[in-house]
Amino acid sequence: MEILVLGGSHFVGRHLVDAARAAGHTVTVFNRGRTPLPWDDVEQLIGDREQGDLESLRGRDWDACLDVNGYLPQYVRASAELLADRVARYAFISTASVYVIPGSPPIEETGELHAVPAHEVETLEMELYGPLKVACEQAVERAFPERALILRPGIVAGPYDPTNRFPWWVERVARGGEVLAPGTPVSPVQLVDGRDLAAFSLRLMGRKDTGIFNLCGPSQDIQQPFARCIKAKESEDRLPLRSSYAMTAAD
Numbered sequence: 001m002e003i004l005v006l007g008g009s010h011f012v013g014r015h016l017v018d019a020a021r022a023a024g025h026t027v028t029v030f031n032r033g034r035t036p037l038p039w040d041d042v043e044q045l046i047g048d049r050e051q052g053d054l055e056s057l058r059g060r061d062w063d064a065c066l067d068v069n070g071y072l073p074q075y076v077r078a079s080a081e082l083l084a085d086r087v088a089r090y091a092f093i094s095t096a097s098v099y100v101i102p103g104s105p106p107i108e109e110t111g112e113l114h115a116v117p118a119h120e121v122e123t124l125e126m127e128l129y130g131p132l133k134v135a136c137e138q139a140v141e142r143a144f145p146e147r148a149l150i151l152r153p154g155i156v157a158g159p160y161d162p163t164n165r166f167p168w169w170v171e172r173v174a175r176g177g178e179v180l181a182p183g184t185p186v187s188p189v190q191l192v193d194g195r196d197l198a199a200f201s202l203r204l205m206g207r208k209d210t211g212i213f214n215l216c217g218p219s220q221d222i223q224q225p226f227a228r229c230i231k232a233k234e235s236e237d238r239l240p241l242r243s244s245y246a247m248t249a250a251d
Helices: 011-022 073-083 126-143 167-175 194-206 223-233 244-250
Strands: 002-006 026-031 043-046 062-067 087-093 148-153 155-157 191-193 211-215
Touching (some): 062 073, 073 087, 073 126, 126 148, 155 194, 167 223, 194 211
Parallel strands (some): 002 026, 026 043, 062 087, 087 148, 148 211
């Protein structure tokens, strides 16, 4: 396939490009050009969707588009509408944060979603992250009826993670001593490796699948990844985990 990746130079986008190249696909990335690409065989188109600069996408055709950096619906709408007659299928990397979660998991793809913001938002506000992603999904589905693939990952971890959301804990355990972990030892958590996310996404695109898919690893108690970090450290100082609630009660 000839694949267009919107984004592609950071974290999930980078894994998507790696997976596509490994599978023998021809890859083009569209981004602002601020980060040098680590590949010699990937074409780079320069533009900025947040500035309305999509000119380098005009007049080109691809088999599939993977949109990995769409956060505001007006920008996603513009790129999706521009590519509607140029791309056979459009995959949008969304998030499990689109769901309203009144009870306990499992969360199915038919779960209740956040209401979209009533007014257009110009800058990403984290409290609106989920609702804005819902609006982005809707923009893609309107531009690509029956041709859209919506992927909703949970907590993504792995190489190139710029958030330090998971690596921080690995580094903290490596420092040794008592670790104050969030929640309780049996609080559920589901991680998905960015490389697995990319491989699964490419497999769906190759099968010409459409629709909505949650992407999460198996559910586990939060103490389990901590225990694996401690084991990897091979430290003699293996103190038991204490939860934030336990600390509050003890204090």
